[in-house]
Amino acid sequence: MTGPTARDLMTPDVVTVPPETPVMAMARLLSDRGISAVPVVDPAGVVLGIVTEADLIRRLAGEEDKPSSWFGALFSDPAAQAERFARTHGVTAKDLMTEKVVSVTPDTTAAHIAHMMEEQKIRRVVVQDGDKLCGIVSRADLLRALVAPPHQEVELSDERIRRAVMASMKNQPWTDTFYTMVEVKEGKVTFHGFRRSDAVQKALRVLAENIPGVKSVEDDTQPMPIFIYGAA
Structure with missing residues (x-):
């Protein structure tokens, strides 16, 4: 399940x-509809x-922009200045739009x-099927993905859960499957052995909680003894 x-x-x-x-019409539209963005489309959509x-x-803030001093203008990018002027003094959607x-599809x-x-530091994406506009997904919409109930309850055997936890641990550079053992009983995951830090202890809990079928997690590990940690 993806x-x-x-x-x-x-x-x-x-x-x-358009x-x-x-x-002013766009500002009123966003305010009246309670939305934070509006796509600009041509007659074909x-x-x-x-x-x-x-x-x-x-x-609005651009109305109080002051002209650059002659000295500052020497080190500024004329193209960037022109683009900012157009976007801060434009009167239509085509002037202001990004x-x-x-x-995404x-x-x-x-x-x-x-x-x-996260990578592009944006707050929303447009959903398109070819050139057809289908919708918009915002950060608020993504939060719904976190709180939405799962479509179905996943039931896995304890052994399958244990193997899944171990496999996930082996994919992480901060884990140590040699000194940390995993036990699963009735969907409850328990970590035994040693851990290198409290951060690892927390990360192990999060790792296990992301495995389908896990009902609870208990950490029974101890801090790594110095004589073992030094030799590792």
Whole structure:
């Protein structure tokens, strides 16, 4: 089971605006609808860009921008200055919008979307099927993936759970399967042996809790003795 996808999480009824939409109209639209962004589309419905509440706030703040001094202008990038001026003084959606829109397909997993948002430092992605706009997934939508109940209860044997925990441990560079043993009884995972640090103790609990079928986790490990730790 791969978990929820963009299709499961997205807001499907997306409010869009044409490129000629005035700034004040977009601000009123976001306020009235309680949304934080609006895609800009052409007459065929193709996404051209997106205007966010941050863009509108930047536009408002730009009204108090002061001209750069002649000395500061010597070290500034004219192209960057021109782009900022257009975005902070523009009067329509096409002036303010961010043209580089990060998009995903309806089948993209929530985990991959979260990774994209974290990596690219964005708050939302557009869901597209080809050129067709299907919806938007925001950070708030991703939170629903964390709290949503599982589609079905996973029942695995204790031995399968134990093997899954061990396999997961072997994939992590901070674990030590030689000094840390795993016992599973009726879905309860217990770690025995030694640990190198309290951080490892916490990480082992999290690792086990992410294994399907695990009902609880108990840590019975002890701090690694100095004579063992020094020889490891």
